[in-house]
Amino acid sequence: SNLNIHLLVHSNEKHFKCSVCNKPFSRKSTLNTHLLVHSNEKHFKCSVCDKSFSHKSTLNTHLLVHSKGKHFK
Template structure:
């Protein structure tokens, strides 16, 4: 980030900078609950679910529901018996996702991902 941007953030409370996401991108869609702004209406609509608790995407196998379609898609992999498994090189415990393995490695074996 250029030094001028750091100065702007530090002393101007980032009003315009934050509204544009620091990339010059306009963010005209603003949440009425928390004032977070988005460049697309879809982003605002998805964000609003964090306030309402709405979860319109439901798993047809176990009925678990999600606020985002991409989270349902990721979840559905847990029901696939042929899914690839991430395995710990130390204790050989298996995980359905690589990020779960990374947390395990850090918490159990003290090996942080770099």
């Protein structure tokens, strides 16, 4: 069930291992997200500069570089 899958997050058990770097994960979905790090796929492009990222969260963090100091006047 979904609850049993969710409970794995709170345990120390990590049954899913990255085949590239052997990093362990408790959820298969997290492993799949991690695998993007090892690929050259970068689907998230910055609209301000030419940089691209594997993860949307990394792009969002990067975008702060362009807006730094613009929130406060």
